[in-house]
Amino acid sequence: MCRFLAYSGEPVFLSDLVCAPTHSLVHQSLHADEGKTETNGDGFGIGWYAERPEPGVYRDISPAWSDENLVNLCGQVRARTFFAHVRASTGTATVRANCHPFVHGRHLFMHNGQIGGYHRIKRRLEAMIPDALYDNRRGSTDSEAIFLLALANGLEQDAVGAMARTLTIIRGLMDEAAICEPVRFTALLTDGETLTAFRWACDGRPPSLYYREGPGGIVVVSEPIDGCREGWRVVPKGATLRARHGSATLVETPGLARAAA
DSSP states (O other): OOOEEEEEEEEEEEEEHTTSTTOOOHHHHOOOOOSSSSOSSSOOEEESSSSSSSSSEEEESSOGGHHHHHHHHHHEEEEEEEEEEEESSSSSOGGGGSOOOEEEEEEEEEEEETHHHHHHHHHHHTSSSSHHHHHOOOOOHHHHHHHHHHHHHHHTTTTTHHHHHHHHHHHHHEEEHOOOOOOOOEEEEEEESSEEEEETTTSSOOOOOOEEEEESSEEEEEEEETSTTTTTTEEEOOOOEEHHHEEEEEEOOOOHHHHHH
8 A cells, every 4th residue: 555645735845744754755655654565665756736727746666765856856846735645556567657646637636545356347447438538548557547537527526426436336347347355545636726535445444544734734644744643633434535725624425435335
């Protein structure tokens, strides 16, 4: 499983959250506490919003802990909203195109989890992605496939509803293929203004997700970046967190609950 971080609020340097804290995301790339694996060395990525409506993205296959370019870039880029992700592959190749976050227009998406038995439904799942969106398919991960299919299902207009419809489709394909492995879906989406965080799994064991609100903004993480739990709140299983301008709201997600059945 991967580790990630998202921020939305007053502009800050990426390094303040991605690199500097005691248990920063860079530290988690080598020493994660709550992930399925301690090491997340199969590449990394950052995406940020600054002066333009579309995000900038930098991704690479080197481990985050050893990439001097990442540290330098984070020390120079100041953004109001940004994503950062360190990857632990669940079976697909370690190539730049498979590193998160994924981008489409103004949207960034990153995922921590997996579609159980993905190789058995991959062809049928990809066939459901419209040609216009499939042309943007660069990698081979289940995460990117989920993102593109969700876009086809209306993600830009209704993020929660589109994701519920997408996961329902995926669960249907898995049932047809008699796949018993779970779907685990902890994910983050943003258009630079609104941040949406999902925490869901069909076996009731979604990857960890926390958030902390402060006077300047909100931070959403796979695990606390300061090495302690004080001030951090857990996103409940099956819940969705919506944040705008640094203020967060937990919302009920009946569509996702039905997708879990």
